[in-house]
Amino acid sequence: MAAGLGVRVALKPEYRITPPPQLSPQVADIPRSNFRFDFEFERKILAEADKESMNWSKLGLENFPPKPNGTTSSMGANSDPVVSKYIASGFSREVVTVAVGNYGDNPTKVQEFVTGYNLLREMGFSSNNVAEALLMSDNDTDKALAHFLNSSS
Known part of the structure; x- marks a missing residue:
């Protein structure tokens, strides 16, 4: 009884897609490293x-x-009790020296800077660029990251 009824669909040529090209069989022969x-x-x-x-x-x-002794004393970090306090809590001397140099003994700002610095360094950005971007963005890691992504050259 319903023979002949139905919906006919036609696609315009600009909406039609071609099947993907066949990959060459040589692609599977790429040597893989087993280094762990x-x-x-x-x-x-x-x-x-x-x-x-x-x-x-x-x-x-x-x-x-x-580790050679005396190389970190150029910034007076060895005798600075503020820097030593943050290093004792597990932070890196390099980061703490920059953070204290810019924010003094402000635990909140130093903690924000160190956390953001470590995160951005783990992403592969250079030390100087990370410090500069964090200082420009008032320790806002998202703004610093946006700075890197927008200024990629």
Whole structure:
């Protein structure tokens, strides 16, 4: 009884798509690396490098070069009790020196700067650029990131 009834659909040529091109069979022959990076070991090395007295023996790196003494004193960080206070709470000397230099002993601002700095450095941005962008954006990580993304050259 319903033979001959139906809906006919026609697509305009500009809306039609062609099937995707066939990939060459050579694509499957790409050699794959089986290298496995030990991220936990890397974290331990970086944590040990941030300490004043590094103990490489517990990582099995007895032949690692010792940290030269006196190289960080150029900014007076060794004698600055404010910087030392933040370093004692686990922050990196490099970051704390910049943060305290710009915000003084303001725990909120120093914490915001260090947190934003570490996040942006993990994303791969350079140290100087990260510090500059955070200072321009008043420690707003989103604004600093937008600065990097908008000024990509």
